[in-house]
Structure formats: structure tokens, C-alpha cells
Amino acid sequence: MASAEETLHAALDAAAGDTTLSFAGDGTEIRLDRLAEQSRATARALAAIGVRAGDRVGLLFGSEPDFLRVLLAVSRLGACACPLPLPTTGRDGYPARLRGIVETAGIRDVLVSNRMRRSKTIATALHGLRVLSADGLDSGGDTRDLEVSCDDLAIVQFTSGSTARPKGVRLSHANVLAGLRAIRSGVDLGPADRVAMWLPLFHDMGLFGTLTALLAGAHTTVWSPASFVKDPAGWLRAFADGRHTVCPLPNFGYDYLRQAVPADEVAGYDMSRWRVALNGAEPVAEDSVRSFVEHFAPAGFRPAAMFPVYGLAEATLAVTFPPLGRGPRTDWVHRSRLTDESLAVPVDSSSPAARGVVALGGPVDGIELRIADEHGVVAERERVVGEVQVRGPSVTPGYLGDGHQPFTADGWLRTGDLGYLAGGDLHITGRSKEMIIVRGANYYPEDIEGAVRADPGVHRRRCVAFADHDADGQERVTLVAETVTADEDERAGLAQRLRDKVVAVTGLDRLLVTLVGPHAIPRTSSGKVQRLAARGRFT
Template identity: 30%
Template sequence: MYEEDQAIVGAESWKQRTLVDLLEFRRLTRKDNPIFLFLGDGENITDRLSAEELHNRASLAGAHLARLLPTGARVILLFENGLDYIVAFFACLYAGHIPVSGIYPSAIGASERFSFILQDSGAQAVLGKRDTLTLFHLPDANAVKWIPLESALNAPRPIAPAALTSDSLALVQYTSGSTENPKGVCLSHRNICHNIHAQLISFQYQDDDTGLSWLPFTHDMGLVGAVLPALAAGNPFYFMAPDKFIEKPSRWLEAISRYGVTISGGPDFAYRYCARLSGEEISPRWDFSRWNIAFNGSENISPDTLEKFSATFGPMGFKSAAFYPCYGLAENALLVTSGRKGHGVSLVSFDRLALSNGEAVVTGTDDADAVTVLASCGTAHEDQHVHIVDPELQVFLPEGRVGEIWIDSPSVSVGYLNNPLRNAQCFVINDGTRYLRTQDFGFLHEGALFHVGRLSEKFAYDGNVYYTNDIAVSLSQAMDGALCIVAPPELPKRDLPCLMIETADAARIPALRQAMADTMKSYRIDRFAFYFMRKGFVIRTPSGKIRADLTLGNILAEPSSILASGDTHTPIATGMTQMI
């Protein structure tokens, strides 16, 4: 079991220690025992890394970086998922530099994202595999050093780790940028060590726990939520690349069964993909009886997804009580709230109209059109506190009132890199306490947090306030789990909310359209545009978050993606189906 009095990130230790201390601790306690095991093909172990070997490689590469760059230099990490990323991350820390993370080289739009982050971060170097650096090299970036990891590992002698403190910057983590330009979140060693501690306590790590993650290391869920907790726990942890999961979601489930994984998860869409697997893709030999924590975070949890996943894989030992809701964000290092191990996800029905007016009123009505079912995000752990605040008056609200989610926690970031205006907006001091304004909206019910949407997803219609994610989840429930995306009105580009529904069966569109109309009527939204689209045109960030605006632009630029479209006042026909 994870013991607070022994762990380097224990109840008090996280206040003084660094991630370098954490590696040294695991080097002493786990020695050559592999902690990181990589499934290169998504199925078989192709590479292993122990704490001892990680130290040896990081000290060599760190020596090379220390020789080339001044102390405290910011270094962009340019790697796909793989053990090289972990080596590069610690090499930067050993050299006294600050790793900058947030670019997954094979992701859609990676080149543009890299150019933005390179300029925004003021990075002095880019560290990556030689082939990757060649692909991303910018001829006009002459002041930037392009450092192949292969060369760094050939340093003639290792370096002793730089002297760091818990207040030293450990990471600049760029946000997904799902609604605006990515922002560089500055995290200290104390921020990250505290959050790792909170994760291990809330997950109730045991000596025989084994993890698995396909989430990108370049995202906070992959790095702070998998790589670093794996080192802290010291147990074997399996990794694969996100593209291996996207190509074939059954690989994730196959690996969980094969390696006896107890902790693994991802956004809701991962479970939805797996619940839709055909009979030929599901092995009767799979055994999920050891899977005790199936965490679900990063996007709204769909009750339909939970039900279908449990029904599909329950016969193979999966327990619905293993579902584990999480809420977090990079600005808090990662985890803020989570559920209770072994208790599943708590689903609560709230009055839909009251919710649109800012009141969370529990209802027992059987009228599905009058209800919004939300999943609890759980409670905060280990000195973290969640508050609901009126964003304009900055007045703290009682339970049952919808407002902006504010956090005070030792995990809260020291601020955004080179962004004083946003820092003044998002990190505020009230009565001597420093708070993170998340720009997320939600409410508290019986002590638990319920998330309803982002500020960027919020829009007003006919005097009521709505959140696109809330509408999308309700639409999905009404359409038998179909993927639904809602883009809010955005003048002058569009004056209507736009609904995008993914379907592979054009014959179902009339029935889906009726379910769509009924659901929107329950929200009292009588005018909207809609697009029924083929599969394969949804744009996501590397972590899986849907880019609604980009998806809308994508299907409008490719008319063959649209099976049918129109709006409720002036229906039109496109593609295969005539809309009446």
C-alpha cells in the first residue's frame, strides 16, 4: 500500500521534495526492477525502463544539455509516447532546465501548434529524436538549438542532478487549446508532488496495483496522471501510444486483460468506442476482474456510455463499481476531485429548466425531456478545496447554485508563462487566499462537484443560459448514444447553435431528427442548425477533447461528409438524404 510516512511525496514530504528526489527514492527502493513498460505495437512489451536506468540515461543526456544551455533554459520536448520522452523530461531537470510539454508530433495541426508554442514559450532549445527534429525544423529559428536525444545520450560523462528546490519550476505544460490558443501553465515541483500525492491517496494504491495508459505524455493526463504517479508508486506500469488505441480500441482492453491491469482509464469517448466494438473484435478470453479503477475524465461522462460499456464487458468480469469519475485541469497540475474507489459513478437527475436558470434542483420525474442527468465528479482530496462563485460579483454561492468553479490548493499553478493579463484574470486573491478561476461552471450537491460546462461553451437563448456539453449529452442519450457535438452561436459567423450528429446509417436520420427536435424542445430552443455527418470528420485535441468549431469547419469544407443538414426554419437537403 502507498504509505504516507515512507513515500517521497507523502503527507508532508511533498512540501519539501522535488521530482528528482522522487527518482532517487525509487532508484534506491526499486533499483533495476522495471517500472515503465512500453507496448510499442500496442500489444507486446518492446521496451522497459527501471529507475536506475532512467537515472543513468538522464544524467548523461543532462550533462549534454547543461553544457549547451544556460541554467534555467526552457526546452521543448518533441516526442511521441515512448520511454525517450521520460528520459528527456528528467534530463532537463537534471541539467537545471525547464521542460516545455504539449506537442504530440503526429497529431493533426502539430506543426502549427509547435510554431505557436516555440514563439510563445521563448524556448531556447528543442529536444527530440533526430528524425522528428528534421520534420519540424524551422529555418528561421536560428537562435534555437535543435538537440537530438541520440547525441545527448553520447555525452562523455554523466552529470550530478542540479540543485533544485520544491519552488523550482518543474514543467511548462501547454493546455489543449480546445477553445482558444494554448496557454503555458507553469508548475513547480511542489505543485506536481502534491498532486501526485493526492492521486495516490484518492486511488488508494496497493502494492499489487498495475497501471496502463494510452494517453499522450505531452498532455497533463498522460504525464502528471500516469508517468509520474507510476514512478511515485514504484509498481509496473504499462504504456502505449494514443494512435495504437485510436487505430484499434480493442488493444486497450486486450492489454488490460493480458497484463492484469488494475488502474486504467481515459475520457468518456474511449469507453464509448469500446462499447461499440463488434462481436468479432471482442475476445471471449478477456478477463477484467482485476480492473478496480476505470477512471473517466477530461470530458462529460455520458450515462449511456457507462450503461453500454458495463453491459458489454460485465460478462468478462468488469464491475460498474470500478468506474471512477475525475475532474481536473492543467492549472491545478491535474486532479481536483474524484469519486470513491469501488462506488462507481453517482448519476443524479436535475430539473432541466431550473438548471438553465442557474439552480440545481433534484427531481424524481419520469419525464426524460424535463430532466438533465449529470455525473458527480466526486470530492476534493488532500488540502484541496472547491468553491462555486458568482463570476461577476465574485460572491461565494451555496450548494445548489450554478457558478464558476474556483480552487484553492497546493497544486494550483504559479501562473501562465508570459501572460500577465490572463494571470490577473485567472489567479486571484480573496481575503488572503489565492484561488484559481477555472472558467468551468458547475455546482455542489451533497458535497460533491457537478460540472456543467466551460465558459466558452456557455450561451444565452431567449433569456436562459445553456452549456453546449450539457445539450450534447442529452442529445446523445436521446439518440441511442450517437456522438453529438454542439457549437454555440458566435456572431457574426453564425447566429444559431449548430448541432452535429455522427451516424453511419442514413436510413436512421428521420428518427434521429425527431429525437433531436424533441430534445431541443425540452430545452426551449426552437431554432438551430443541424448536420448529420459521416464518421471520421470529428477534430480532437491530442488528449481527445472535441474541437467543435474546427469540426464544423471541417464538414463545411468537405460537403461529402454531410449526409443531411438544415435548420428548423429553412430546411435544406445535402448529401444522400432529403430533409422535409
């Protein structure tokens, strides 16, 4: 049998004890040892119907205990769990996307909850596959003698697809456990903590965050993503009243909370127990961090709790963490020198040329990090902007299939993210594929979006910028912003105001501003803007 250091299921078995997992939607609470016991019965049932070591098995569940029960059962068989995304409002082409994932992974069996099985959209996407309800999987043969290696695939995590079609990230048991250990040590997570999670369990931050909490013996409460998005203030009340201490949110989640709780009601929330407020899964915005910290200070939220991080599905989530208790730091750099010279030159924060870049800490345990230019030359000094490259025990051996693999010749993972090191901290400036070039000048879309995001006419700070061409084929930038404004004169004024703000900040005059309704801009499951999808939709 594998030891607790070798496989995911054995590690969770060893950690079981009296750790509890609560699901806020229906009030379900289950102990980890009971969940482990149930997963053994499920593994026997799966073995009895022909699921074997090496199979890739799809998991299609909401935020419910069955997801984790089935994940562990698949692990016990030496098979590989493939968490599948759920349909979301406004997401085009879901059946085709899901079918593409299933075909890429070579999935024959998909385990689903009863609710998912009743969905016509899902039934269409999974036609021709063996679709099994998790409810009936509670008996079968014996799995006690199965041998599972630490090098066997445990999970294929599909990326959220912010820049391209989602890729299947292969993660072995060894990769996953190394990643979970790095997260646990990075935030000093233990039994005294109470972890809150509303990100979907099929998403890397939701999945690996929850598994880390269980391994650490921390009580964990899981909400559905909809419960947070529909009522951020209600979620925050439950979070505070539940005495939770740790929670990961994407940057937009902090914006939602700030917008949902009026200033005169903030003091009615007790946020003093919030020990670690991880901020990741999408670019961390300086103004979001600053505004949240200031807004919730009367509730007892401490700046030292804000914890901006950098991570990747390809690295089992965690890549860089700041020191615990340090609080957020911002590096103010010259915007045009950042784009034109690939140098992060410090300037005063009051300078019109200043861009604030949030510090994301240093590499977590086991991870090495470097910066390299477009020719692969590794930066030998700080403040040189280039591609972020990483390696370590939690890093994937590659994507599914025989296509492009994201590694340098000497074995470093190419992330596609642009950034620089300063003072031992990583600072992310953008994505290499998303850099905008107009008339030979470079622009980060984050700078364009940052110029207008806080405008009161922009719905929930939702906007996206991308390269485009006008009717004459000339280069320009299109800025798409969501708004609830309906009056035509007011919309025209808003569009002009946004254009003026972009010109004032960046000097860019080749700009088209397009206003759309709420929820029109495509986003990933974690809320990250899908720039390439937006370009396809609005041009």
C-alpha cells in the same frame, strides 16, 4: 542536494528500486533505476552544450522511454521541460500552433526523437531553433553539485485548447510533487498495481498519470494513442491479459471500448482485475458511464471500479476524486432550472425535464474548492451553480507571459468551469464560455449534444453544438454531427431525426443540423471537442 521531497528528479531517484516501465509498441522494458542513471548522463551532455538552469527546453517525443529520460535530465539541470504536442491527422495549422507555443515559452532548444526529426512538418515549425536528437546525448560534464529548488519551474504544461489558444501552465517542482501525491493517495496506488497508459505523454493525464505510477512503484505499460484508437478491442485484450489494475481514459475511450466489443464477445475478456477506471479529461457523460458498466458486467467489470474525476492542467491534474470503491453516482436535476435559475433542483430520473449530472467526488488531498457566481459572490449552500474555483499546493502560480492570469483577488484559481456541490460531490455542468443564449434563454451545449449522441446515425457519438446566427443575423444553434451515412435521402432523414430529438429534450427550435464526415470535428489531444474551433470551421 535537494531531498526527495523537493524536486521531481530526486523523488524519482528515491523511488527507483526495481519498478519497471514497458512500452507495448516495440516491447521495450526499462527499470526506473536504469532510466534515472541514463538521465544523469543525458543531463551531463546537455550541460556540455550549454543548457542551463532556468532554460525552457522543448520535448517532442512519442510514447517512448526517451521522453522520460530527457524530462528527468532537464529537471536535474534546474531547467524547465516543455512537453510539445505532436501532429495528428486532421489537425489544421499544426506548424503555426507549435511555433506559437515555442515563442510563448521562449524555447531555444528542442529535444526530439529521430522519427520526429525526420518530419518535414516539424522541421518547418522549428526552423531557426537548435533541434537536438536525444540519441546522441549520453556524455558530458558533471551535474552532482547542481542545486535545484522546489520553487523552480519543473514543467510548463500547455493546455489542450478546448476553448481557446493553448496556454502555458507554469508548474514548480513543489506543484508537481503535490499533485502526484494527491493522485497516488486518492487511488491508493502501490507496487501491487499494474498501470496502463495510452494517452500521449505530452498530455497532462498521460504525463502525470505515468509519473504517479512510477513514484508509487507500480509497473506501468505505455501504448501509443494510435494503438488504442485504431483497435480498441485489441487494446482491451492486451490490457486484460496483462492483468492491469488501473487505467485512466477520457469519456470517449469508454464509448470506443463498448462499441468495439460486441455483446456476445464480452464474456471472453477478463476485466475483474480492473480496480480503478479513472474517467476524466473531458466531460463525463451519464449514459456513457451507465452503458459501459452494463455492457462489460459479463466480463467481470465491477461498477465500484468506475471512477469519474475532475481535473485541470492548472492543478497538476487532480482536483476531485470520489471515494474508492463507491462506484458512479448520478444527480438527476431539472434541466431548465439549471440553465435559467442556476439551481440544481432534484427531479425523478424518469422526468422529461431530467438531466443526469455525474458526481465527481470531493477535493483531493491539499485542494480547497468553492463555487462563485459571475460577480464573485461565493455560494453559501449546495446546489447553486457557479464557477468552480480551487486553490492548493498543486495549483499553478500562473500562465506564462504577462497577459491574463486566472486568479481572484483573494488567490483562488478561476477554472472557467460551471458546476455545483451536492452531498459533498462536485458536479460539472459546462463551461462558462460555451453557454449558448438564444432569444434570452440559456442552453448548455452538453444538453443539445446529449439528446442526439446515442443515435445510431451519429458516428462514434461525435457531435458538437454552438451558438450561431442565420443569414438574417438571428440567433440560433448549430449542431454538427459526424456520420458515415452517404445516401442523400438517409442523410436528410437523419438530420430531421436529430433535430426532432433536440426539440423534444430542450424545446429549442432555432436549430440548424449539419452533417459531416468522420473525424471532421476538431478535437484536442485527449479527445475533447474544441467548440470554438468547430464554430470557426463550420460557420
